[in-house]
Amino acid sequence: MSLPSTPSDVAAGRLSQAEYARNFADAHPPLTAVQALLEAERCYYCFDAPCTTACPTGIDIPTFIARIAQGNLRGAARTILEENVLGGMCARVCPTEVLCEQACVRCTQEDKPVEIGLLQRHATDAYFAQPGAPLFSRAAASGKRVAVVGAGPAGLACAHRLAMLGHAVTLFDDKPKLGGLNEYGLATYKTVDGFAQKEIRWLLSIGGIELRPKHSLGRDVFLDALARDHDAVFLGLGLAGVNTLGMAEPVDAAARAAVDFIAELRQAASPAEVAVGRRVVVIGGGMTAVDAAVQSRLLGAEDVTMVYRRGPEAMSASDYEQQWAQTNGVRIKHWAAPQQLLLADGRVRGVRFTRTALQGDRLVQTEDRFDIEADMVLSAIGQVFEAQPLGLSLELKGGRIATDAQGRTSHPKIWAGGDCRAGGRDLTVEAVQHGKVAAIAIDHQLRA
Amino acid sequence: MADLSTTFVGIKSPNPFWLASAPPTDKEYNVRRAFEAGWGGVVWKTLGEEGPPIVNVNGPRYESLLSDQRRVIGFNNIELITDRPLQTNLQEIRRVKRDFPERALVVSLMVPCEEGAWKAILPMVEDTGCDGVELNFGCPHGMSERGMGSAVGQVPEYIEMVTRWCKQYTGLPVIVKLTPNITDIRQPARAAHAGGADAVSLINTINSVMGVNLQSMRMSPNVGGMGSHGGYCGPAVKPIALNMVAEIARDPPTAGLPISGIGGITTWRDAAEFIALGSGTVQVCTAAMVYGFKIVQDLCDGLSNFMDEQGYRSVQQMVGLAVPSITNWNQLNLNHIEKAVIDQDLCIQCGRCHVVCEDTSHQAISATKNGKRHFAVLDEECVGCNLCVSICPVPGCISMKALQPGEVDKRTGLTVSGDYANWTTHPNNPARA
Numbered sequence A: 001m002s003l004p005s006t007p008s009d010v011a012a013g014r015l016s017q018a019e020y021a022r023n024f025a026d027a028h029p030p031l032t033a034v035q036a037l038l039e040a041e042r043c044y045y046c047f048d049a050p051c052t053t054a055c056p057t058g059i060d061i062p063t064f065i066a067r068i069a070q071g072n073l074r075g076a077a078r079t080i081l082e083e084n085v086l087g088g089m090c091a092r093v094c095p096t097e098v099l100c101e102q103a104c105v106r107c108t109q110e111d112k113p114v115e116i117g118l119l120q121r122h123a124t125d126a127y128f129a130q131p132g133a134p135l136f137s138r139a140a141a142s143g144k145r146v147a148v149v150g151a152g153p154a155g156l157a158c159a160h161r162l163a164m165l166g167h168a169v170t171l172f173d174d175k176p177k178l179g180g181l182n183e184y185g186l187a188t189y190k191t192v193d194g195f196a197q198k199e200i201r202w203l204l205s206i207g208g209i210e211l212r213p214k215h216s217l218g219r220d221v222f223l224d225a226l227a228r229d230h231d232a233v234f235l236g237l238g239l240a241g242v243n244t245l246g247m248a249e250p251v252d253a254a255a256r257a258a259v260d261f262i263a264e265l266r267q268a269a270s271p272a273e274v275a276v277g278r279r280v281v282v283i284g285g286g287m288t289a290v291d292a293a294v295q296s297r298l299l300g301a302e303d304v305t306m307v308y309r310r311g312p313e314a315m316s317a318s319d320y321e322q323q324w325a326q327t328n329g330v331r332i333k334h335w336a337a338p339q340q341l342l343l344a345d346g347r348v349r350g351v352r353f354t355r356t357a358l359q360g361d362r363l364v365q366t367e368d369r370f371d372i373e374a375d376m377v378l379s380a381i382g383q384v385f386e387a388q389p390l391g392l393s394l395e396l397k398g399g400r401i402a403t404d405a406q407g408r409t410s411h412p413k414i415w416a417g418g419d420c421r422a423g424g425r426d427l428t429v430e431a432v433q434h435g436k437v438a439a440i441a442i443d444h445q446l447r448a
Numbered sequence B: 001m002a003d004l005s006t007t008f009v010g011i012k013s014p015n016p017f018w019l020a021s022a023p024p025t026d027k028e029y030n031v032r033r034a035f036e037a038g039w040g041g042v043v044w045k046t047l048g049e050e051g052p053p054i055v056n057v058n059g060p061r062y063e064s065l066l067s068d069q070r071r072v073i074g075f076n077n078i079e080l081i082t083d084r085p086l087q088t089n090l091q092e093i094r095r096v097k098r099d100f101p102e103r104a105l106v107v108s109l110m111v112p113c114e115e116g117a118w119k120a121i122l123p124m125v126e127d128t129g130c131d132g133v134e135l136n137f138g139c140p141h142g143m144s145e146r147g148m149g150s151a152v153g154q155v156p157e158y159i160e161m162v163t164r165w166c167k168q169y170t171g172l173p174v175i176v177k178l179t180p181n182i183t184d185i186r187q188p189a190r191a192a193h194a195g196g197a198d199a200v201s202l203i204n205t206i207n208s209v210m211g212v213n214l215q216s217m218r219m220s221p222n223v224g225g226m227g228s229h230g231g232y233c234g235p236a237v238k239p240i241a242l243n244m245v246a247e248i249a250r251d252p253p254t255a256g257l258p259i260s261g262i263g264g265i266t267t268w269r270d271a272a273e274f275i276a277l278g279s280g281t282v283q284v285c286t287a288a289m290v291y292g293f294k295i296v297q298d299l300c301d302g303l304s305n306f307m308d309e310q311g312y313r314s315v316q317q318m319v320g321l322a323v324p325s326i327t328n329w330n331q332l333n334l335n336h337i338e339k340a341v342i343d344q345d346l347c348i349q350c351g352r353c354h355v356v357c358e359d360t361s362h363q364a365i366s367a368t369k370n371g372k373r374h375f376a377v378l379d380e381e382c383v384g385c386n387l388c389v390s391i392c393p394v395p396g397c398i399s400m401k402a403l404q405p406g407e408v409d410k411r412t413g414l415t416v417s418g419d420y421a422n423w424t425t426h427p428n429n430p431a432r433a
Helices: A017-023 A033-040 A050-054 A061-069 A073-083 A087-093 A105-110 A116-129 A153-164 A195-204 A223-229 A258-267 A287-298 A319-327 A428-447 B028-037 B086-099 B115-126 B156-169 B186-194 B235-249 B268-276 B286-291 B295-310 B352-360 B387-391
Strands: A145-149 A168-172 A209-212 A232-235 A255-257 A279-283 A303-307 A330-333 A336-344 A347-359 A362-373 A376-379 A414-416 B006-008 B011-013 B017-019 B041-047 B062-066 B072-077 B104-109 B132-136 B174-177 B199-202 B206-208 B211-213 B218-220 B230-233 B259-262 B279-284 B338-342 B365-369 B372-377 B398-402
Touching (some): A033 A061, A033 A116, A050 A061, A061 A116, A073 A116, A087 A116, A087 A428, A116 A195, A145 A153, A153 A209, A153 A232, A153 A428, A232 A428, A258 A376, A279 A287, A279 A362, A287 A303, A287 A319, A287 A330, A287 A376, A347 A376, A414 A428, B028 B041, B028 B295, B072 B286, B086 B115, B104 B115, B115 B156, B132 B156, B156 B186, B186 B199, B186 B235, B235 B259, B268 B295, B338 B372, B352 B387, B387 B398
Parallel strands (some): A145 A232, A303 A330, B017 B279, B041 B104, B104 B132, B132 B174
Antiparallel strands (some): B211 B218
């Protein structure tokens, strides 16, 4: 390719304050009280409701919706939070279009499910605005101590349930703030107004959870010692590594992992501080790619292209997410694999792609190539579990920690859940369920 | 297009849709708007005797009962009869009738239960050129405390007496409006008939308290903290009204007595049902108070299209057609057997039919098939109760199918005979003939 003659353009502060405020406001504003009431009245209160079956945490959805319709928002919030203690965040980030709402019987009848996610947000927002008396209380102290490593959705859910069941919990995380991907990983417009930390403060208010932030496993704390000093250990370590593109490793900071870009934006005091390329290429087809691409546009990037090596149906971002990206002006290009990062004077100027095709079931690269100009390249081709900090040998499966259905690992005192556990869909709501189920299993074992 | 015109006790109207005596027909302004919108007739809101008019409360007079999606299904009011001077009303009635001669204009009346009071007002009303009078023996609130309205309608002897006075002092058709706040609607209807009434109209509103404000622990609606029962109407009362209309239509002493049907009529279907059970005209109030006068165009259009489709050339042809289908329970055919059938192509799998049958009825709907969610009727348990049909959210998804002679009822193992047999001859009936 002839590299662009214009200089590389990566800059912060591309937009006015008003534009930033508008772009990073709530992407899907909450329902008003009237909207919530009308929507709640659409629920048929199904028997053995398919939406509940489709919810990884098994929230009794018809019950919470009926309670909204009856003006019992506290009761609705209890129904949600007793199964999913992070029900407020899940209401914001769950891909409901492939979970509860996909199962809604209204889809069959009229192709328009009850807006379960927005209703869940309505109930939990109302509760968090005026929590009143605690919803949950702790059982009598068991005298047992459990270490929870990782304060993401899995660890938080596990810690909360263990605390409820009367155990003493110590919660470790290597980051300064708790929350894991809730704090560092989600698109900014999905969780405005510091909701992640607000929710965590409420969760911790149950008591019995001692916090150890900035404690990194394998550096500041060690699994063998934790297992020795506690009655049980839960690992909610997430995926600390990112897949690399397999190209010559870039030297320019403008070629980076999408997760880092997303985290920088979440942690920035203002989006105006975050630099973005004038032209951005995002490589990958999942939710992380969508979040990175859309937020690049919202930060003022002129051209943003998502490039994915297969067709739209194979993308792990749902149809809804893909449309969301396109609505925000992101171009999605399919059937292309990155081949070479194009640099000039050490600066990213573009990416060379090879067109891909299916031969039978196998994805192959063709001879056909093309270049896309870019000042910034974000890779979002998946994250990987880093086993090394474990320090001791736990059985892995597909590179992640192998467990039984309750989350017990090959070590009798260690459980695991969330993205680090083998065999999930890497969803926040699944991580919550892992944490909850493991806590109940740990409780059974400790009381056996 | 079908001919919607009606002649009811000699009163002609271009369609059978009259506005009932109520707030929408309180004064000239409203009635002109109603006629301009296309209403076939109005019953002018009840006039009282000459003198200082009654007064209404200045707090809430109305409150509604809402269904899902904020639809009004029930409505309550504590408004009294007209609170404007008699002469003002009479002048307006005269002007409106002059300008809309082809519309029906009936005047509702309520004066004390004294012959002189009726004798005094009737000539004045007749002088307006109106088409008839309706005697308000129905209002259940306020006026009834003063010995009028439903206080009269609850005493058949008074109904007969006052009706007779009215027939004596006016040549206008006399329609007697009945209260449903009574045990047996046939008694006041018979009394009206005996007194010489040209027709009855029913139902008036039902005694009701709409609710309680749980913050203040006061009934609602209330006026400055205190409330009084009101009159209930709207779609929720339609079944009660249909029964009462049918009771009168099939009661031998009153069979053939013209009926103006009232009670929750909102759509042309509602109206057609009242007509089929014996109503020569229908009266509407709540629907107009909820949606405005324009609905009469939908009522006319719907009824007309239905009649064309069915081949009815006049409203009169339809009057009472369904009355013979109503009988006493002891005449029902106990050999007739139906089973529910679920259309699997329409089923959205909400499962409500299953759970209500399981919890509250006959355990006749299964929830799974080959381990998968699937709702199907178990003929060996189904008694044909129609609960599942009644609660299914999908129109036409569950239907009832009658077993034909020769088929075996899997629940009892008996072959359907096709013979008619009712309770009066059933072996379990200790009083059988």
